[in-house]
Amino acid sequence: MTRDDLIKRIAEKNAGISLSDARDLVLDLFDSMKTVILEGESLELRRFGVFEIHHRQPRIARNPRTGEKVSVGPRKSLIFRPGKILKLRMKNLTRKSV
Numbered sequence: 057m058t059r060d061d062l063i064k065r066i067a068e069k070n071a072g073i074s075l076s077d078a079r080d081l082v083l084d085l086f087d088s089m090k091t092v093i094l095e096g097e098s099l100e101l102r103r104f105g106v107f108e109i110h111h112r113q114p115r116i117a118r119n120p121r122t123g124e125k126v127s128v129g130p131r132k133s134l135i136f137r138p139g140k141i142l143k144l145r146m147k148n149l150t151r152k153s154v
């Protein structure tokens with residue numbers, strides 16, 4: 057699903073919301089999410105999951121082509137941990153419903 061698909065779905069499910077209002081809503085939501093995450097805070101959406109920054113330690117890796125050891129510096133990555141309800145629903149999915 058793309059961002060535009062999400063916007064269309066919101067507009068279709070909520071008769072009182074126009075496509076342009078749904079677009080504004082989704083863009084504002086994503087901007088707010090980005091702001092919180094870029095400030096280094098975790099973003100908890102109850103019953104859905106948590107987005108948080110993971111701090112990775114520096115390490116020694118290998119260049120896959122040459123096999124040479126390479127130093128990789130510290131970095132940050134974004135992780136998502138699904139909530140309990142989302143995990144249960146994913147676990148109960150069958151191949152037919154996917």
